[in-house]
Amino acid sequence: MAGLAVSTTINGDSVEYLCQPDETLLDVLRDRLGLTGAKEGCGTGDCGACSIILDGRLVCSCLVLGAEAEGRRVETIEGMADGDVLHPLQQKFIEHAALQCGICTPGFLIAAKDLLARNPDPTEEEIRFGLAGNLCRCTGYDKIVRAVQDAASVMRAA
């Protein structure tokens, strides 16, 4: 089957690729573009490990078609740090040990970034509900919530 030609912007860079009509954006990112930071934990939008930001909106990239990225802006975990300088969320996740195995971490970071963009000073409850679309099986979420609280406070002070 002939592929569809797609022009999009990923982490600020212009990117072009061919994809099949039924291919997910997650598969395009991982298998065609080598951006394996987004993970497939379920493929059904239940775990959030594939979270990305599409035109400013948090989405599961396993529920978006590669073809749908045409003309849009995609932000992935690979674009979160500014060169060598980690985003405050990334830094605080390491400092608070908010990851054990780390497979859910890229999705959590993207979701937390989106949450703080909409609500820079969330309560614990707002953080917990804001991140309820992302599954973590290792941490019990305690250290994740604390890392987000700490990062939010750093970002507000900046």
Add this chain to the structure above:
Amino acid sequence: MTAGFDPRYVKRDFASIGTRPLRPDGIDKVTGRARYGADFNMAGQLVGRVLRSPHAHARIRSIDTSKAEQLAGVKAVITAADLPDLTDGDAAMYDILDNCMARGKALYDGHAVAAVAAVDARTAKQALKLIAVEYEILPHVTDVDEAMMASAPVINDGVFTDGVEPKPAKPSNVAKRSQFGHGDVDAGFGQAEVIVERSFRTEQTHQGYIEPHACVASVSADGMADLWVCTQGHFVYRQHCAQLLGLEASKLRVTSSEIGGGFGGKTHVWAEPVALALSRKAGRPVKLVMTRDEVFRASGPTSATSIDVRIGARRDGTITAAEATLRYSGGAYSGAWAELGAMTAFACYGLENVRTVGFDVLVNRPKCAAYRAPSAPMAAFAVESVVDELAGRIGMNAVDFRIRNAAREGTRSSYGPVYGPIGIGPTLEAVKMHPQMQAPLKKNQGRGMACGFWFNFGGQTCSDLNIGMDGSVSLAVGTVDVGGSRASLSLVAAEELGIDYSQVRAVVADTSSLGYNDMTDGSRGTFSSSMATISAARNAIRIMRERAAQMWDIPVDEVGWEMGHAVALGEKNGNLGRLSLKEIAAASGKTGGPIAGHSELVADGAGVSFATHICDVEVDPETGATRVLRYAVVQDAGKAVHPTYVEGQYQGGAAQGIGWALNEEYIYGRDGRLQNAGFLDYRIPVCSDLPMIDTQILEIPNPNHPYGVRGVGETSIVPPLAAIANAVSNAVGVRMTHIPMSPPRILAALEAERAG
């Protein structure tokens, strides 16, 4: 054991151990750079896919793969015929082989029957649809109690209950009977003034790691093979794959990827032998990644159980006798799951008369795998529920009743061994003083507490420690890092050598670069690899002392080692001063060449571990929904190497236990098919379901480890089922006996109580 290594605990002041540095793999994991099972690719790689039985129990009459083979882009199709039986009478290996690919009979919904390798996922999926399997559907059984009935369909004609004399004449689904205990249980019940007896059930759960099983296999024409895989034990995977494929172990190099959660579920091969067989047939590398549906249907789960517990006590609070009968489903294959339940059930208590009997039961469900302290949480649920009820009947506080009966140093455990210094008493004393015990409870709220035990494992371990010419240190370990052990083991190397944490880099070596290591299971990773690291570091220090002696031209026995330096001992050497590790390393080319310390040992003496948890809940009587309000974990770590990661283990185990207690269960239809093979319907706790989880680390040194370390990973999942059941029972005034306590079950229990 490495010659001359003394593993005994010696009290000391630590410089690095107990500090909380940042983990060495942190940046890779927050930037998306870390490579997990599915993140690796090889040139010319094909995509593998597995065809699975839709039936719970069926004879496979025929498999026609010809149409699939003819599809353009398909490079290999395999069935059991491509995995000939090379297990040579090894029954456990035969079960693994049969589980990887059904041989004549499909034994559960999800059992693999064929597999393809094609140029892309779309072609592979299409090819699966072209494979024609003719099934003869057989009667099935998925319930553990039903499977034990005489009328149940027998799943494996070759299974005659092990552990009973004489050997049964007829096959059955009871694979094994095991018994533990001591004393005279009947006499003990005769002395009891109060006896509580109850039956319990727990449903099957999955480890629920977020990363599905994934591997890339490459077999070359000359028999050389490589396997990249997410696993808890790459050396064990090598052994199993090599045996099943007929490869020489040394020609199969297995590299463990970063692992996206395991919890015991990545200790068994499933897809890996299939991927290797596909690669061998296709002559190209094959990547095989399970879907989430496959993860639920074909990997993992823990046992469903049915448990009867009876405990008797005098009115002064002394338990006089305890017994339990424990039935554990093992999936369609034999296991040792009930045995572990029977061993752990009463391990927290010092009992004069105790007996436990376990039955391992075959059902038409996926082959059970270990799940964090396998089998212990269910047994603890049943026992700790009865302990709570008994305390109430006697009129004693639940904590005081447990303290009175707690095992202590010198107690003969219910499973046999006599305990050394242990932490059950101290965790109970700490819980008694915990502020959560004083927090006020409102209407519909309840508090529960419970204890838990896990053995902890040691086992075969090998490490290499190499001193670079610049004085930096590389540590190669063979235990997979599932939750931060590279940080812990770097701390251990730094401690022993007397250098800074930042000078050490720990890596997990592949199977061709290091001697054999058992897998990271049984909470053994940091316990055993730290022992091997200490031993390797001491060997390196011995060499560095020799080099320093050479540099100073004095006998080696006049050279000591302090704080990262060789020091010349004795007054006559007073003018020689010190030589740093860095100076000795820089001179190594002229003093005998590279400096390294190796270690190969069996890490014996893993210290047993105990925990006590407190849980406060609120139950909505309208909906039956339970909310966890507060949760606290108190556990003995022996010595917390990196306390932040110890806390993480405590919190993670508690969270998994909360999910198990309240929500998670495999739901089978009457057709024997799994109805909730996805994260939407098999609901693990999300962030908004949980409160902060308080942790308290106790440190009662393990006498059999130089630093006193005990395993910490598993015990934390043992008490939650019971603690939450006790809390819910206290909140609603009805004893809950069926896990998970999902809203419908709680409503039904309330309704039954109202109906009297």
